[in-house]
Amino acid sequence: MSATQVIYTLWLREMKWFLRGKTRIIQSVVQPFLWLAIIGIGMSSAFKLPGGQSYLQFMAPGIIGMTLIFSSIMSGVSVLWDKQFGFLKEILVAPVARTHIMLGKALGGVTTSLLQGLLLLIAAALVGVWPPTILALAQVMVFMIFISLAFVSLGLAFASKMTDPVAFPLVANFLVMPLFFLSGALFPLATAPDWMKAIAYVNPLRYGVDGLRGAIIGLSDLPLWADFGVLLVFSTAMILIGGYLFRKTSI
Numbered sequence: 001m002s003a004t005q006v007i008y009t010l011w012l013r014e015m016k017w018f019l020r021g022k023t024r025i026i027q028s029v030v031q032p033f034l035w036l037a038i039i040g041i042g043m044s045s046a047f048k049l050p051g052g053q054s055y056l057q058f059m060a061p062g063i064i065g066m067t068l069i070f071s072s073i074m075s076g077v078s079v080l081w082d083k084q085f086g087f088l089k090e091i092l093v094a095p096v097a098r099t100h101i102m103l104g105k106a107l108g109g110v111t112t113s114l115l116q117g118l119l120l121l122i123a124a125a126l127v128g129v130w131p132p133t134i135l136a137l138a139q140v141m142v143f144m145i146f147i148s149l150a151f152v153s154l155g156l157a158f159a160s161k162m163t164d165p166v167a168f169p170l171v172a173n174f175l176v177m178p179l180f181f182l183s184g185a186l187f188p189l190a191t192a193p194d195w196m197k198a199i200a201y202v203n204p205l206r207y208g209v210d211g212l213r214g215a216i217i218g219l220s221d222l223p224l225w226a227d228f229g230v231l232l233v234f235s236t237a238m239i240l241i242g243g244y245l246f247r248k249t250s251i
Contacts (some may be wrong), residue, residue, distance in 0.1 A: 002155055006096045007104040014108020017078060018115075028071060029119045032063045036127060054218055058128040061154035061212035063184025068147045069180065071116045073172045075109030076155030079153050079166035085250050092249075100155060102246040106239075109152035110145065117144045139215035139224060147208040150235035153247065160242070160249040183209045189221065204234040 001009070018025070040056035040063075047055035082088035091101055121140070124130065131137040155172065162168055182196065183205040189197055200206045211227035214220030220227065 001096060003097065003100045005099040007107065010091075010101060010104025011108045011111065014078065014105060015073070018108075018112040025116070025119075028067065028116045029123060032067045032120050033123045035063050035066075036060055036124060036129075040127070053219060056127060057104055057217045058188070058213070058219070059186060060124045060127075061216050062209050064117055064124070064144070064211040065147060065183060065185055065205060065212055066180050068113055068117045068144060068208075069122050069151050069176055070112040072109060072148045072151035072174075073155035073158075073176055074169065075105075075112065075152050076157075076159035076172070077165050077168045078109075078157035079105065079156060080162060080168055083163060084165060090193060098247045098249075099243055100115045102251075106149070106152050106156060106242070109155065110148045113148040113152065114144055117148070129216065132218070136215045140212060142228070143208055143211040143215065146228070146231045146235045147205070150204065150208075150231065150238045152175065153235070153238035157238070157242040160245040179203055179205045182206070184213075184221070185209050204231065207231050221229050 034152040036056065040059045043059075044055040047058070067168065080090065082091075092098065118219065121130075131140050158171060159168065162171070182200050182203050184200060185205075188208070189200050192200070207222070207230040210220045210222055211224055214222075214224050214227065
């Protein structure tokens with residue numbers, strides 16, 4: 001098989017696996033939307049933000065970022081189930097490059113993560129949060145793609161070194177929850193203590209959320225090009241690390 005066929009076949013397999021889990025799809029959209037509808041609206045009166053934005057508008061990009069990072073990193077669990085049922089062994093011994101296998105699974109994870117992010121973005125429009133222009137929407141898409149790509153690669157890197165699919169969500173949550181809470185998704189980092197700001201500056205999700213917020217409501221701590229630059233460097237590093245560890249994985 002050619003590289004394109006290998007990548008497409010594994011991408012298609014990931015998509016079918018995702019689309020068959022209708023309950024999982026509904027949950028991935030409903031749960032974040034409840035955060036928006038209940039916490040976002042409920043806390044709006046308690047937060048006063050610059051520019052006249054409501055807390056709901058401030059929070060929406062952060063919840064989209066949360067959806068992307070959780071769905072992206074959890075895509076690594078499919079590697080562990082493939083290990084459990086022997087499918088990964090079959091494709092690893094096939095005459096195809098492991099890099100192509102990794103790319104197929106990574107692109108599948110990125111696509112499913114983007115679908116969930118887009119569904120939530122559409123849901124956010126129901127409560128009045130939507131990019132104001134076509135250019136802003138394009139910027140949102142770029143940030144969503146690179147957030148997904150970075151954390152899908154990170155999930156595959158962890159999955160390459162693990163064997164238990166049940167333990168994977170625990171490890172993923174242990175990593176993701178601090179990244180989420182220290183990303184500025186739920187509160188302005190300008191009001192945070194200095195030690196928390198210092199941690200946030202080395203948190204890659206912080207730049208993804210800041211970029212999404214800047215594109216959607218025009219409120220960001222850094223210029224969009226700076227947010228994108230950091231995210232590009234991080235995603236490139238994760239692709240290289242994830243690819244290296246996946247090539248070294250053993251069954």
